[in-house]
Amino acid sequence: MERRWIAAGPRTPFAKSGGRLSSLDAIAISQPVVRAMLAQLEGARPDFAVWGAVMPNLTWSNVAREVLLDAGIGQNVAAFSTVMACSTSMVGALAAAAMLDDRGRSLAMAGGADSLSRVQVGLSQRASDWLRALLEAETLGAKAAVLARARPSTFGLFWPSATNRTTGKSMGEHMEMTLGEIGTIDRESQDRFALESHRRAVAAWDAGFFDDLVVPAPGLARDTIPRPDTSLEKLARLRPAFGEGGSITAGNASPLTDGAAGVWVATDAGLARLPPDLPRVELVDWEIAAVDIRQEGLLMAPAYAIPRLLERNGLTYDGIALWEIHEAFAAQVLATIALLEDPQFLRDRAGTKGTFGTVPRERVNPNGGSIAIGHPFGATGARILSQAAKELAGMAPGTYGLVSVCADGGEGTVALLRSNGGGSG
Numbered sequence: 001m002e003r004r005w006i007a008a009g010p011r012t013p014f015a016k017s018g019g020r021l022s023s024l025d026a027i028a029i030s031q032p033v034v035r036a037m038l039a040q041l042e043g044a045r046p047d048f049a050v051w052g053a054v055m056p057n058l059t060w061s062n063v064a065r066e067v068l069l070d071a072g073i074g075q076n077v078a079a080f081s082t083v084m085a086c087s088t089s090m091v092g093a094l095a096a097a098a099m100l101d102d103r104g105r106s107l108a109m110a111g112g113a114d115s116l117s118r119v120q121v122g123l124s125q126r127a128s129d130w131l132r133a134l135l136e137a138e139t140l141g142a143k144a145a146v147l148a149r150a151r152p153s154t155f156g157l158f159w160p161s162a163t164n165r166t167t168g169k170s171m172g173e174h175m176e177m178t179l180g181e182i183g184t185i186d187r188e189s190q191d192r193f194a195l196e197s198h199r200r201a202v203a204a205w206d207a208g209f210f211d212d213l214v215v216p217a218p219g220l221a222r223d224t225i226p227r228p229d230t231s232l233e234k235l236a237r238l239r240p241a242f243g244e245g246g247s248i249t250a251g252n253a254s255p256l257t258d259g260a261a262g263v264w265v266a267t268d269a270g271l272a273r274l275p276p277d278l279p280r281v282e283l284v285d286w287e288i289a290a291v292d293i294r295q296e297g298l299l300m301a302p303a304y305a306i307p308r309l310l311e312r313n314g315l316t317y318d319g320i321a322l323w324e325i326h327e328a329f330a331a332q333v334l335a336t337i338a339l340l341e342d343p344q345f346l347r348d349r350a351g352t353k354g355t356f357g358t359v360p361r362e363r364v365n366p367n368g369g370s371i372a373i374g375h376p377f378g379a380t381g382a383r384i385l386s387q388a389a390k391e392l393a394g395m396a397p398g399t400y401g402l403v404s405v406c407a408d409g410g411e412g413t414v415a416l417l418r419s420n421g422g423g424s425g
Contacts, residue, residue: 011261014374022117023142052088052112055379063326075202090381101249107270112378113260124156174298191332257374261382279393293410301412327369397421
């Protein structure tokens with residue numbers, strides 16, 4: 001079978017919503033990324049593009065097409081959009097990989113963006129129905145009849161949020177429920193994990209790791225969220241974010257973030273069209289899991305996907321040199337690890353035949369994760385894939401890495417990557 005490759009793409013700096021990127025919507029914030037990717041092709045074009053954004057907007061439907069047109073890519077590059085909550089741009093990359101066939105399709109641009117500063121407020125469905133009836137009424141009498149039906153309760157607004165439609169609870173509330181079921185993850189362990197995420201992200205920036213992964217956005221050249229001055233004491237003073245008695249806080253959860261990120265997906269032939277020094281790794285296999293959100297945890301799908309993927313490829317946890325796990329919450333990563341090390345869970349719920357050992361904590365998110373770097377929903381998957389590609393490409397040939405992203409709705413995507421020992425394919 002023809003190999004599939006993930007090659008590192010650029011991203012914008014990430015900033016908290018309401019901050020330095022707040023004037024840009026998802027299309028505008030994608031422009032520096034797409035233009036930087038086009039520059040890497042030196043006048044050529046990808047065969048197609050996949051781009052996604054999670055937060056809805058009434059002024060566009062296919063955000064991928066709009067992003068490419070505004071970037072000046074030309075009218076003849078097809079583009080389609082993906083939406084899968086926090087897995088949006090990762091599932092877009094997997095979809096692109098499945099479509100590549102070297103019959104005119106060998107290189108795809110994938111990615112995504114979100115601006116949590118530019119969330120569009122809409123009319124409630126009841127208000128929309130009333131307004132449409134008013135506009136469609138053809139006589140003054142008909143319009144008067146519609147106006148007479150109006151009540152104060154008619155005029156509601158809809159504000160998109162992180163609340164799950166089925167349960168009516170936020171992701172944080174669901175995560176608190178999962179913590180209660182597991183029972184072994186305390187507040188201090190979550191704060192320690194968050195502190196380490198900040199330390200590693202700051203160290204990676206200082207060491208130059210992000211220099212060729214981040215392109216400037218208007219007025220901003222570096223992530224604004226990593227905190228070199230945070231501490232356990234500061235984190236411990238923060239109040240629970242999802243009710244008294246909880247342990248998830250603004251400090252050990254990923255913040256609402258603005259940003260965009262891209263990643264390249266290629267066959268061997270497509271890889272030859274990219275700069276030879278661009279970090280790339282082989283996409284060996286992938287798994288998408290879906291779970292019962294009322295019984296198995298809204299954000300716990302990766303705990304099912306990871307062991308299934310590793311079992312299929314004959315690997316144990318110690319055989320994975322790099323673990324890149326999306327940090328929706330410190331609690332989510334710690335809960336996933338706890339389940340991965342639980343033999344009963346692996347047997348009875350994940351459905352695997354054996355155990356896989358102990359997850360090597362020191363290999364998890366060595367350059368920081370979403371808690372410190374930020375989490376623009378549609379961009380996170382591409383950010384993590386590109387970050388993993390750069391880190392893993394510098395390891396010995398045959399070294400394995402794993403990327404895992406949980407998603408609202410009880411889904412999760414996991415990819416198994418393998419180094420070819422450097423920047424060239």
